[in-house]
Amino acid sequence: MQAIAAGRKATTETDADMASGGQQERKDGRPAGKAPARKKDPLSAPKRRRPKQERSRATVDQILAAAVAILEQGGFEAVTMQAIAAAAGINIATLYSYFPNKHHVLAHLARLRLDERLELLERELGALKERDDWIDGYGDVMRKLFVLREGQASSVALRQAMHASPSLWEIDQEGNARAAGFVADLLHAKFPAIRREDIDIRARLIAEYVTATLDFIQRNETGMQEKILEEIVALTASYLRSFAPAPERSPPASPA
Incomplete structure (x- = not known):
């Protein structure tokens, strides 16, 4: 009897499963086996007005400077719209009129x-x-690139923020792709006999390598x-x- 009851229960569950298309509902309301919905990309939010007048550009500069200061002090997690508005000395509504969220602020800066x-490249x-x-x-170019990065305010903190946010990381990858294009043009000019697709692969490796190693330095x-920079140049x-x-x-000389 117990076996029959168990069989009936299994049949009932199977029928219910088939009726629902092979997916049973979980406690959280999602079908079993279905992946959770992907989070919305923060950069998909519509952009706000572009600063055209000198006063508006000055406000944007204030906003970016505030974001840089917060990044340096507390890192990516410390950057919020409220914190940016307070540090920039502007109303939160004014900040939102230029940027819809903090990711757009950091993306603009990046x-x-x-x-x-x-x-430069x-x-x-x-x-x-x-x-x-x-x-x-090329070694001189790497040195100039390092000096430029060192002179950019909050360079390290911004790079860390880009690693922490997938949407900001995509900007970094877009930049590496463009840098690889400049490297590929140079390599193609110097090694025209090498296939372009092979040149493109090597150029992308160089672009990624240089970016990663300069981050490390x-x-x-x-x-x-x-010293580390010179090792990387070598x-x-x-x-x-x-x-x-x-x-x-040359072929070996034949014996006399």
């Missing part, structure tokens, strides 16, 4: 920083196409930043030299 770096790497000592020149507090130069085809060997 893109400004990124554009400065990309302008485009200019400097473009000039290397005409140089025979371009590999040594900036976080390093041992006083060895310059490693990059060695990798770039490996692209050149090996010289053809």
Whole structure:
């Protein structure tokens, strides 16, 4: 009897499961086995007005400066719209008239920083196409990029915030893709015999590697930043030299 009752229970549960399309409802109201809905991307919120007048641009500068100060003091989690408004000395409604959330504030700041770096890379790497000592020149570009990043306010804290937020991380990846394009143009000019798709892969590796290693240097507090930078420059130069085809060997001389 117990077996029959158990069988009836199993049949009832199976029928209910089939009637619901093979998914039973959980206690939280979601069908069993169904993944929770993805969180909405904070950057999908519509942008606010663009600052056209000098006064509006000054307000945006205040907002960004406030966000930088908060980042440096408390990191990504400390950045809130209320904290930004208070630090900028503006009304919260004024802040929302420019940015819908803190992610848009940080994204605006990140893109400004990124554009400065990309302008440097485009200019400097473009000039290397005409140089025979371009590999040594590439090391100089890495040094200039490091100096630029060091001079950008809250560079380390902003980079950490970009790692903490998937939506901000996408901006970083977009930047690396654009940087890789400049590197690829240089490599293609120097090694026209290498297939473009192979050049693109190597260029992206270099862009990702340089970004990651410069992040590491900036976080390093041992006083060895310059030494680490020179090691990275040397490693990059060695990798770039490996692209050149090996010289053809002369056939061995035949015995007399």
